[in-house]
Every structure is written in structure tokens, then in C-alpha cells.
Amino acid sequence: MSQRKAPAFASAFPAAPEPLEVAIYDNHSHLDFVFDEELGAMPWNENLDIAQSVGIRGVVQVGVTLESSKWSAELATKDVRVLAAVALHPNEAPLYENLENLNAAIQEIEALATQPRVRAIGETGLDFFRTEGENSIALQQHSFEEHIRIAKENDIALMIHDRDAHDDVVATLKRVGAPEKVVFHCYSGDTDLAQICADNGWYMSFAGNITIKRNQHLRDSLAMAPKELILIETDAPFLAPEPFRGRPNSPYLVPVTARFMAEVRGEDLNQLCAQLARNTECVYGSWQVGF
Template sequence: MSEFARTRNSYDGSEKAKRLYPALPEPLEVGTYDNHTHLEIADGDEPLSVAQHIEMMRQVNMLGAVQVGVTLESSKYSAELAAREPMLLAAVAIHPNEAPLYGSLKELDDAILEIADLAKLQRVRAVGETGLDYFRTQGDEALSMQQHSFEQHIAIAKEFDLALQIHDRDAHADVVATLLRVGAPERTVFHCYSGDLELAQICKENGWFLSFAGNVTFKKNQHLRDSLLAVDPSQLLIETDAPFLTPEPLRGRPNAPYLVPHTLRFIAALMQWSDNDLALQLNRNTENVYGSWAEGLS
């Protein structure tokens, strides 16, 4: 099991009912996209197949999702899946917690070269998730490999004019410093935004996108709600990070793209917008970042 899958399993419910996927929410009138999900990570007592995920997305009027790689293997899987599934695009990368697991810098660079090859594919629209994680990774050598990997992924995104999906955990200052020093790609996304108002202002000034997951609904996360309201609506995206970060009131159960309507409705109420107007805005933003889901199918 990869470090990503091993360390990110946050569910500890002991009752079987808490480990089942929730019921379908009321369908959206105007559908939208999940711009960050991990369909390859099975979760719960009755894991969903990709076909089931897709069918349930359709039932709630979801338009599509970005399937995100975190290892070389899952990046290959994501690219292959997106090539044949009209509702999916792909992002490819070595996750920052995975980078230090390579035995040497050369082995890491060899893997990143394969990520660069995947980035050439038509249905791969983003490099990610990449970035810095000071919560799971410690030690000078490990952090040095993580930093090197982040900068190499940034270079790939710029070379192929792809979006960059950033994983930033307890590393806000260094992530920003890196982007400003080497130059951020034109479309840079802070996946599962975890910052405060200061970071939100930096993102606003630089035209970077903030992607909000189900944790924006958690009572303790007022800083996320404040950040969301502080930036221009044209910079907002929505995601699940499934199977993680299931929104309230379903927290503790597996997440999936079909549950985006819960988070969208929460954000719409927070912004005092209609669900439909928010969905339309999110759709414009998402297509500006990733392009059309209709292009590049094999």
C-alpha cells in the first residue's frame, strides 16, 4: 500500500452503518464537476466500482470529474481511465508524501519522467497532486526530495500548458515561495484549500484557484469559509477528494463524486447565491482550468 493510501485513511467508525456509502442526494438542476477525486481507492464495507460511481454521478446530474493520480501506478490508471470514460479527465503526479519513498533522487527523477510522458496525453489536463506536506513528511533529506519533486512537476505543467493541482499541508509559506520563485503555471489550483485569509489574499492577487472540499462544511473550519468569501467567485472550484472529507451531515462515511451536491448547496447558502447560479459559475471556472470534457476521447 502506498504512503498516500496508508496515511490518509481517516475513517474509524466501528458501526457498519457508518461505513456504507450515503444515499443519493437530490439531483442538481444545473449540474457541475468534481475537480479532484480518487476513484481507485476503494472504501467502505461495500466499495463502489468505477461504473457505479459514474452511474451515481449521472443520477444527481454531475457533469464530470477529474480523476487524480498520486503514484506512478495510479497516474497511469487515471490516464487510461480518462481516455475511455467521457465523464472523466485525468491529473497525474507523484504525491509529495510518495516522493521521499524513492530510494534515490535518480529513481524519483525516472518516475517523474514517466509522469511527463503521461502529461502529453489528450485527456490528461492537470499535473497533480503535487506540492509540499510538512504534516506527514519530516527530515531534511525527505523534505529536499519533496521540494525537488514539486519543482519538477511545476516545470511539467508549464511545458505542456496544463493546470497544476497543489497539495499544501502545513506548508503554506514554502508553497507560495516556490510558486513565486520558479513561476506558477497559468492555471494553478490549491486542491482541498486549507489556508487562512492571508493565503486566500495571496491567491486572489495571483489569480490562483481555491478548490473547496467537504471539510468547508465542518463546524471548526470557519477559516475556510472566511477564505471562500474573500476571493473572487471566478477563482472558486469544488471537489470531493473522495473517498476522503465527506461533507456534513455525512462525515465519517465514504465520500464520492455523487455527493458534491451537498457541498455545493452549503457553499451557495454561505455565499447567498442560488444553487443554479453557483453551479454555472463553477462550471465556467472548471472549464477554464481543464478545458472541455468532450475533447480527446479515444
């Protein structure tokens, strides 16, 4: 039961970039997605090995279905470089058709959330780009609120997917009460949302799409974001940064986005990386604990 499919790419994985001097993390990746066999699938451990060689200390492996959430939680017990996030993606919720079925799935997510190396509930949120219809939106909203509850009860981060739903996401967080740590995954808002995040202490996680020319609103948001509230991610295998757009993304491409972010903010790369590492550990804790 899933709308999330492995993408088809025009060409193979890019070469690894120049290593970072100060190690950082990829706080959102989907290592379980299988790539087009014609391009040569890259196993999760190979992704991590290359990433480690260029200065990526660890990743948060993110679930979007029951199956991928279970896989993510299990992988985090196998490799010290991995922590897990578990959830039903917003577009998954309507596929359960009714509250009884949806609640049964959410109970399984709730059980996974108690595992010591599951450090976030996500990705969850609202997505009005693909979801239409009163019943479907109601199921999505219910799922979001339940995921918020689970994050608060387990005192772990909430990792938000927000597509064409900024106002509703913010309104929901304020109405039901946000967890202590909230991450806007693949930040997609403008400076108005960035100010709301800053005012509420919510983290903004920037991905490779910040390098795309048309996304000036993302660069403006990054430029004004408090340094204590910025994170970096790949959303691999999606959103490869320029000049690799259209090719499969991987945690080892984080340095490309990090260098771009340093330019946007006018900061020293090493200082930015040190800040990103501190912020990531503040949200998710130590990768060493619980292994």
C-alpha cells in the same frame, strides 16, 4: 511504493442527495481507491452513474503514485465523464530515497502528461505534516519543482497539495514561476492565503471539510474569494461533507457541498453552479475533446 491507503470507514456510502438543476463537476476525486469490502466496494462506473444522475457532469480523476497516475490516464480514455491528473504525491517523493530514483519516476509522469485527456499535473506540492528530515524535504521540494516544470511545458493546470506548508508553497511558485492555471486542491488556508490566491489568479478548490464546524477559516476564505477563482471537489473517498462525516465520499455528494457553499456566499445555488462549471472548464478544458 505508496503511503496512500484506502481508508476504513465506520459505515457505508450515503444515499444520493437531491439533484442539482445546473450541472457541475467534481474537480478532484480518487475513484481507484478500494473501500473496505465489508462496506461494499463501489466500482468507478457506479460512482459516476449515480453522480451523473444528481447533476455531476464529469470528474477529474487524480493520480498520487505512478500506478494510480497510469490508471487515471487510462480511465480518461474509457469514459467521457473523466479527465485525468497525474503526479507523485508529495509524500511519495521521499520514498524514492534518492534523486536518481525519483527522477526516473518523474520521467514517467512527464510522459503521461502528454496524453490529450491528461489535463493537470497533480496532486503535487508540499506536505510538512508527514514529511520530516532534511533529505526527505529536499526530495519533496525537488519533486514539486519538477512537476511545476512539467505543467508549464505542457500548458496544463497544476493541482497543489498544500499541508502545513502555505508559505513554502507560495514561495516556490513565485521563485520558479507558476503555470498559467494553479489550483489549490482541498483549500486549507485562511483569508491571508485566499488574498494571495486572488492576487495571483490562483484557483481555490473547496471540499466537504468546509462544512465542519471548526473550519470557519475555510468559510471565511470562500466568502471573500473572487467568483471566477472558486472550484468544488470531493477528494473522494475522503472528506465527506456533514452530515456524512466519517463515511465514504463520492462524486455524487458534490451537491451537498455546493448547497453549503451557496449559503456561505449568500448566492443563488443555480448561479453558483453555473459559475463553478465555467471555472472548471476554464481550468481543464472540455470533457468532450480528445475522447
